Amino acid sequence: MSLQISHENGRFHFSYKPHLVAAVGKVFLFAGLGGLLGPWWQPILFIALNKANFQVDEAANYLIGGILILIGLAILTLKYFVLDPLSRKIESDRATLAAQLPDPASPEPYLGNLLDDHSYWSSQDTAFHHAYTIFRQSQFAFQHKKTIELYNDFSKQAQGLHAFVGANFFIYPGSQYNASDYRYAMAPHLNLDRDMTVYDPTKVQQYEVLKAELHKRVGEVRVSYHAFLDHLRKIGAL
Incomplete structure (x- = not known):
């Protein structure tokens, strides 16, 4: 699992795998871009369907694509500007502790x-x-x-x-x-x-x-x- 959340003493704690968080963000981003750009023939298909009395709202497709892009960008922003700096601080503390931590039982x-x-x-x-x-x-x-x-x-x-x-x-x-x-x-x-x-x-x-x-x-x-x-x-x- 990319993100693990636990609750203890009134506080939430989490751990995550950076590459999986990035992968999830990119999936949303690319899915949204795919929805917005779509294949070259998608607008023609919408026109043909509408002329055949099949009502297809093309705007809804763009709305969904835009929402997916926003979700993807939010996840990637969270990773690069919040989770990654936090991970670097934890890694720094691990190195400090490995070098200086007294016997925990002392x-x-x-x-x-x-x-x-x-x-x-x-x-x-x-x-x-x-x-x-x-x-x-x-x-x-x-x-x-x-x-x-x-x-x-x-x-x-x-x-x-x-x-x-x-x-x-x-x-x-x-x-x-x-x-x-x-x-x-x-x-x-x-x-x-x-x-x-x-x-x-x-x-x-x-x-x-x-x-x-x-x-x-x-x-x-x-x-x-x-x-x-x-x-x-x-x-x-x-």
């Missing part, structure tokens, strides 16, 4: 540890930071509007999570001297299983507030990142 260990243990390793943090900043650099910028929108949404959510983590996570345990990969934990002084040596309900409540905010932000990042990856699969970049 943010997951970081996000999983944040949810499950409220902690992370510095190497995971570095991989996560790279995933949401790499395509914001001008030399790796996307061209396709949809790709730009989805990546920017992920990057915005990820940056917000990273800022929250930076303000509320600390090296834990503190004795990690000369370590090549540091471990961080959320507010250890508010966690009875870590640095809160004496139970304090006020601190526990403070930790629960941080926990709820953390889970909310991680959930938003996952949704936006999966939407970005789903789009990359649709355009054949994954």
